[in-house]
Amino acid sequence: MSVISEVILDPEKEYEIVNGLPEEKEMGGARHSGVGVRLIARLSSFVEDNRLGGVYGPDATFQVGPDERIPDVSFVSAARIPPDGEPESKWPFAPDLAVETLAPNDLYEKVYGKILEYFAAEVRQVWLISPEHKPITIYRSPTDTVILLEGDEIAGDDLLPGFRRDRLVVPSGNRNRRRGAQ
Numbered sequence: 001m002s003v004i005s006e007v008i009l010d011p012e013k014e015y016e017i018v019n020g021l022p023e024e025k026e027m028g029g030a031r032h033s034g035v036g037v038r039l040i041a042r043l044s045s046f047v048e049d050n051r052l053g054g055v056y057g058p059d060a061t062f063q064v065g066p067d068e069r070i071p072d073v074s075f076v077s078a079a080r081i082p083p084d085g086e087p088e089s090k091w092p093f094a095p096d097l098a099v100e101t102l103a104p105n106d107l108y109e110k111v112y113g114k115i116l117e118y119f120a121a122e123v124r125q126v127w128l129i130s131p132e133h134k135p136i137t138i139y140r141s142p143t144d145t146v147i148l149l150e151g152d153e154i155a156g157d158d159l160l161p162g163f164r165r166d167r168l169v170v171p172s173g174n175r176n177r178r179r180g181a182q
């Protein structure tokens with residue numbers, strides 16, 4: 001006798017497919033979103049100006065091994081974009097760069113497991129951003145990492161040649177507030 005169970009998903013939430021099952025992707029709120037948008041703006045401008053490929057936000061799904069992942073920010077090099085352009089639905093492969101911004105309830109084991117999945121699927125770099133504590137960890141492999149602190153500069157290395165930005169993606173306090181604003 002077989003048992004069939006139906007999974008009802010909340011249409012207001014995002015889900016990644018992990019081990020064949022939907023797994024809710026934790027959404028982090030305004031700070032989390034702001035970090036992603038600022039990075040997308042800076043990265044997109046550079047990538048477009050240099051015709052390096054495409055930058056995608058948190059609604060782009062990628063086939064990462066057997067799973068479907070939704071990085072907060074991703075980059076696909078021009079050489080990997082099919083001649084007919086971007087797919088209508090999910091990308092059939094992993095991105096070249098996957099950026100994950102930690103949400104308040106993310107568990108280390110799950111995040112690190114996702115990083116390992118990305119590298120097993122041949123992602124070239126993973127950037128892990130902590131809006132709360134402000135470091136940015138750049139993984140070139142699971143064992144080759146650089147931790148950037150406030151005042152350090154993000155460099156694109158050979159993945160995004162020439163890309164250099166100061167650490168503007170994680171603002172401190174009310175630094176962006178206009179003078180005289182209440």
